Amino acid sequence: MTLDAKLRITRGSFELDLELAIAPGEVVALLGPNGAGKTTAVRALAGLLPLSRGRIRLDDDVWDEPPKIFRPADKRPLGVVFQDYLLFSHLSALENVAFGLRARGTDRTTARAEASRWLDTMGLTEYARQRPRSLSGGQAQRVALARALATRPELLLLDEPLAALDAGTTLRVRAELGQHLARFEGRTLLVTHDPLDAMVLADRLVIIENGRVVQDGPPGEIARRPRTDYVAQLVGLNLYRGSADGTTVALADGGSLTIAEPALGPVHVAFPPTAISLYAERPSGSPRNTWPVTVSTVEQHAHTVRVRLDGPPTLLADVTPAAVADLRLQPGQALWATLKATEIQTYPS
Numbered sequence: 001m002t003l004d005a006k007l008r009i010t011r012g013s014f015e016l017d018l019e020l021a022i023a024p025g026e027v028v029a030l031l032g033p034n035g036a037g038k039t040t041a042v043r044a045l046a047g048l049l050p051l052s053r054g055r056i057r058l059d060d061d062v063w064d065e066p067p068k069i070f071r072p073a074d075k076r077p078l079g080v081v082f083q084d085y086l087l088f089s090h091l092s093a094l095e096n097v098a099f100g101l102r103a104r105g106t107d108r109t110t111a112r113a114e115a116s117r118w119l120d121t122m123g124l125t126e127y128a129r130q131r132p133r134s135l136s137g138g139q140a141q142r143v144a145l146a147r148a149l150a151t152r153p154e155l156l157l158l159d160e161p162l163a164a165l166d167a168g169t170t171l172r173v174r175a176e177l178g179q180h181l182a183r184f185e186g187r188t189l190l191v192t193h194d195p196l197d198a199m200v201l202a203d204r205l206v207i208i209e210n211g212r213v214v215q216d217g218p219p220g221e222i223a224r225r226p227r228t229d230y231v232a233q234l235v236g237l238n239l240y241r242g243s244a245d246g247t248t249v250a251l252a253d254g255g256s257l258t259i260a261e262p263a264l265g266p267v268h269v270a271f272p273p274t275a276i277s278l279y280a281e282r283p284s285g286s287p288r289n290t291w292p293v294t295v296s297t298v299e300q301h302a303h304t305v306r307v308r309l310d311g312p313p314t315l316l317a318d319v320t321p322a323a324v325a326d327l328r329l330q331p332g333q334a335l336w337a338t339l340k341a342t343e344i345q346t347y348p349s
């Protein structure tokens with residue numbers, strides 16, 4: 001049963017016109033610049049904002065179809081995690097998770113037992129009696145996720161679920177969230193500003209600008225062929241899977257990189273296109289990541305030039321127009337790329 005949504009909403013001069021289909025087990029990331037309509041879309045799916053036109057349905061179960069049908073939030077099989085988690089401050093972690101089940105009619109004993117099981121799954125057994133105030137950001141995030149998943153929702157809405165965490169915690173919580181989403185059999189819509197969250201967690205990206213879809217597809221495909229400047233900036237991230245052994249990461253698609261902090265086992269490594277320097281000759285005394293590349297394409301963006309380079313590893317580099325002129329960049333040209341180990345983000349996958 002695929003969630004099938006045609007979201008048409010008019011708010012003043014803004015119009016959202018978004019079609020979304022999410023299959024069971026699929027994680028779709030909704031991305032867009034400020035004001036693109038992400039919050040409007042989430043609120044419509046959540047039953048907090050009625051559609052102006054269109055419809056939301058799960059198979060023949062219709063949630064919203066103006067003017068006749070509108071099912072309020074608490075009557076939809078939903079789990080929701082918002083950026084600030086919205087945990088009840090006067091309830092313990094256990095009571096917070098049990099609350100969603102109680103609200104859907106589960107008796108008290110069963111709700112508490114189920115809640116306790118979910119807290120175990122999230123590695124929060126010892127925090128069950130604590131109030132949200134005494135939990136860390138990462139723990140509160142897991143309680144919110146447990147509360148959302150405990151009701152076995154058909155649709156899980158995650159609105160900027162990692163935005164409130166500090167950088168160090170985000171890496172770990174993102175990896176954990178990925179594991180929970182991989183096990184979740186319902187449909188997930190993840191709203192995020194962070195391209196890394198989207199690329200790592202989602203099976204498919206839907207990118208909206210001004211209330212309209214500008215691109216839709218698997219992360220790798222969108223990264224290879226961004227169609228707007230916004231999308232190019234968004235997915236302009238060099239991201240690889242690999243296996244770490246100390247400070248060396250062997251990349252799944254060939255090549256290897258030296259990282260600053262030792263790691264072990266499966267990892268993702270990422271760095272921005274601005275971290276790459278390009279040279280005509282092999283530089284001496286340069287950073288430890290130096291490898292030969294061949295220019296594939298050269299694209300002009302607003303203030304920089306994006307160069308696609310074949311490796312291994314293949315990569316994107318953003319260089320200044322001056323560098324393009326100095327190097328006389330053109331497709332087919334052989335160059336050397338360098339990258340400082342400290343510019344590479346590494347996290348477990």
Ligand SMILES: Nc1ncnc2c1ncn2[C@@H]1O[C@H](COP(=O)(O)OP(=O)(O)OP(=O)(O)O)[C@@H](O)[C@H]1O
Nearest residue numbers: 011012013014032033034035036037038039040041
């Ligand atoms: N209550 C409202 N009345 C009229 N217009 C609104 C209302 N709420 C939002 N809008 C407009 O709808 C548009 C989309 O807003 P929305 O909050 O959905 O965007 P967003 O993609 O979530 O942005 P952000 O990333 O900044 O949260 C904006 O142009 C906004 O000004």
